Amino acid sequence: MKLCVRYIGGVLIGMLLIAGLPACNNRLDVKPGTGIGPGQILTAGDVEATLIGAYTNLQQFEAFGEQYFLISDLLANDKEILLVGNAVPYLEVASRQQQKNSVIAEQIWAGGFRTINAVNLVLSKQHLLAAANKDQIVAEAKFIRGITYYMLSGLYGKPYSAGNQTVNLTVPLILEPVISVQDIEKVKLPRATVAVMYAQIEEDLKAGATYMQPDNGTRANRFAAFAFLSRLYLAEGKYKEAAAMADSVITKGGFVLSPTFEKAFNNTANSTEDIFAIQQTAQSSGGSSNNGLITFYTSARAGRGDAQVDVRQLSLYEDGDSRKDFIYDGYSSSGSTGKYTGKWKQQYTNIPVIRLAEMYLTRAEANLRAGTVVGDTPLNDVNAVRGRSNAGQLGSVTADEVVAERFRELVYEGDKLWTVKRLKLDVGSRAYDHPKLILPVPQREIASNPKLEQNKDY
Structure with a gap:
């Protein structure tokens, strides 16, 4: 299965292609077949196929297959990445000089709303589902x-930490599907405020935490919802809640840190610490x-x-830390030699979106900032992550030191942008809420929807 995209008057329409009824196995490598439009979803099998299509969208390069990670890291880059080559749209992001006609901004926006439309289709057709699996x-x-x-x-709006949550804008909050051309006008909405958007995100994730099964193969399960809720609560400064969500994952999820740091990456199946990972194969990957x-x-x-x-990133690690050594020598297609992270070395292997190591660091930081001890102590949590990588054990730890550990552990995994923004940290000479640390609203969207406001400085 895959979703083909076309624009009608600038508005995204998802056209679903289904090859029979795909089995819900442990891979998301469904192949394309005969076409079926959104208005032709007539059976429970069609609904579930549409859901699998939404998962497939998450694999694509404009989502977790690349840009959710890489673009976040480039926007927050400060001595972690050297971007070489001649891909101008990426070079613009790396220098925080992206323009209002940025193709990357268009790709992420289009991919995201393609996924949202697929989800809204599923929700609009839930009456076709059998009671046994409807809630799931x-x-x-x-x-x-x-x-x-x-x-x-x-990526398109100011962070929660910037305040003015009832004024600052994110993206349009679309909760109804586009099934036909006649539906286009109803999704020409203004951008939702941070407050409205975060409330909806919490509601959606809580539904997952309540109704998803604890074990769901490699599809999302209850603990994936807990993990994302911990991210949301960190962003909102709700530290007690963030600690509780992370603790639920750690103590009840059955996840275990990989025996070595290296074994957390380049796997053809989920590792023991993958809470939610994007499944990749030669037929279904984020791009090669x-x-x-x-x-x-x-x-x-x-x-x-x-x-x-x-190489300045390597100075953050002590000698003997396997994270420091998880690099190799190589060269770019433009002939520039350099070092490369071992995290994304092998083609067609899974992409961890949330790992257990993050939950330990979230619980530690949240406990320290809230003055609580939910689960284990912050020191034990940080030392668990450090010990797996053969880093020296700490005798004490502060919240800022947990953040420093987060930057060591999760580098190149798209985490830094969200961390610096929630903590109001500068990125080089730019403040955390600088307009160029977010993307422009695509010009073609503004041209088709006069209700959309452009971000400052674009």
Whole structure:
């Protein structure tokens, strides 16, 4: 299955292609077949196929297959990435000089609303589902919508920490599907405020936390919703709630840190610490020629090698820390030699979106900032992450030191932008809420929808 996209008057319409009724196995490698439009979803199988289509969208390069990670990291880049090559749209983002006609902004926006439309289709057709699995499928759909809006709101709008949540804008909050041309006008909405958007994200994720099963193969489960709720609550400064969500994952999810740091990456199946991961195969991947994490982050032997490790990042680690050594020598397609992270080295392997290590660091930081001890102590949590990588054990720890550990552990995984914004940290010479640390609203969207306001400085 895949979703083909076309624009009618600038508004995204998802056209679903279904090959029979795909089995819900542990891979999301459904193949395309005969066409079926959104208005032709007539059976429970069609509804579930549409849900799988939404999962497939999350794999694509404009989502977790690349840009949710890489574009976030480039916007927040400060001595982590050396971007080489001649891909102008990416070079503009790396220098925080992206323009209002940015193709990257268009791709992420279009991909996100394609996913949201698929989810809204599922929710509009839930009456076709059998009672036995209706709650699970509806909850999965809401989870996907929640995490997609979380990513879009952070990439196109000011963070929650900037205040003025009832004034600052994110993206349009669309909760109804576009099925036909006649539906276009109803989704020409203004941008939702941060307050409205975060309330909807929380509602969607809570539905996942309540109704999804604890174990759901490699599809989203209850603990994936808990994990994303911990991210949401951190962004809102709700530290007690963030600690509680992370603790639920740690103590009840059955996840275990990989025996070594290296074993958390380049796996063809989920590792023991993957709470939610994007499933990749040769038939269904985030890209391997012009786009995708592997294309950018891997030496030209397998990719383009545009995103190299800035060796200044390595100074953050002590000798003997396996995270410092998880690099290799390589070169870009433009001939620039350099270092490359080992995280995204192998093609067609899974992309961890949330790992257990993040939950330990979230619980530690949230407990310290809230003055609570939910679960284990912050010191034990940080030392668990450090010990797995053979880093020295700490004797004490502060909230700021947990954040420093987060930057060491989660580098190149798209986390830094969200962390610096919630903590109001500068990115180089730019303040956390600088207009160029978010993307422009695509011009073609503004041209078709006069209710949309452009971001400042675009």
